[in-house]
Amino acid sequence: MFAPVAVVFAMSWSACAGGATAQPSGSPQPPERPSPSGSGGLQPGEYMTEWGWGRLLIQSEKGKVTFSLESTTGDSLCTLDGSIDGDQGIARQDGGRSSCVVGFGHSAQGIDVKAATLAECRDFCGFNGSFAGRYVRVKEGCGRDEVDRTRATFQRLYDRRNFKAALAILSPVLENCSVTLDWEDEGAIRNDLAITQYRNGLHAQCLATLARYAGDAAKDDDAAVDGWAPALAERYLDIVRAARTNIGLCRKGAQKRVP
Template identity: 30%
Template sequence: MLRLISTFVVLAAALGSSQAAPTGAPLPGQYVRGDDSGTLTIRRDEQNKLVFEIDSIGGHCHECKVTGVIRGTIGYADRLIGDEDDSKCEISFSSNPSSVVVKPIAEDECREYCGFRAYFDGTYRRPSATCSRSGRQALRDRFLLLYRAHRYPLATSTLQTLIGECREFMGSIELDQVRNDLALSQYHNGDFSRCLETLDATSAGEERDEEELMSVLQPCDADNYIDVAKATWFNRALCKKAMSKLR
């Protein structure tokens, strides 16, 4: 039985960055950091204040969560729950229409908002229509319809478009789910060598088995990825078997 990775909605994606250096106060909207490693939401609250929320994730499932208000190009983090003192975490926000560069000014104070292996600084980009949550979901839904209708060439090109345009802002789990679906479409299209090339590009493609995978990933990260890894190894064996029959 073939293992087709089911469609999941994962927040990520963005427009290509502008060549100009980001300057000025940030515009309201939702922005995504590379590899789906963080999101930045900027909006106006009921008092018309410009407020922000940052959620990011690092190794071993460590996270950052920072909220606060933006005045000009400086963000002032809300104090942590249970902390009687006002927050000293100040953050620089500089932007152009498609991206926001985030950098803590008071790094020691801002570290309190993050786990040991997480950080929130970096460039966050506004998603394009194709790479937004709904846009990526639409492409994956289209792929499933084409796959189930045995229209494998079109199914293949649909996922190639998704990876080609949105790869930079897809997390490793989502990206390798899509690669597995692409590989199976290539398999059914008789393109066994491309199937193997696609699976070799996954994180699991670099490891032979679960033991090797556990040796290179933190336990929490391995637990989150293991189902995708098992599907990758299963599908790779499928394509290798098909290749061997051609010799």
């Protein structure tokens, strides 16, 4: 959603920072975390695909390892959950009559997920849906629930016109989480960040934040969504229309500052 504040500012709210410090040379290495029983070394946690179209949650409780998996391919969804044994997961539905075997492969970058029983796994997905791909462990602060909480805090600060604090809260999300944000969330966050930069007098930064939408924002609506699937076109237009408004504001602000 993109809601105006004061003037026609394109704000948004829709349903992902951390770093590691290197150890001194020669220091003892911490012991590896034990693998949950039966998980084949899969570590519990939240994993996302690049661009955030797929999400994998692995949990361990009382020696039992479970997973839940959801993905969006175009306008097709996959949703499945089940138990993990070794490097395979089994999801069931329809009272156990239909099952999907999911393969989990280890890689340096994360977990490679595939459908081991293609025909059966299609029952868990919409038409042309797929969940196969590489899932990377999300950075601290970039999990879906964490991003939602950060954005809620940002919105409260913005609504109170505390623009400096709002900027400080939201900026790390785009800086640290962009790899695992889906296109729709990224567009909403970029618009929120851009208008907040405008409110802080950061006109050049605002334009840089929205640079990827500048081309489509310069077109009319029909041209901007040319080639987009009808089910997704209106959602992308929400991003483009907000960007069009915010780019205009930031360009005017930048021109006023030129002596």
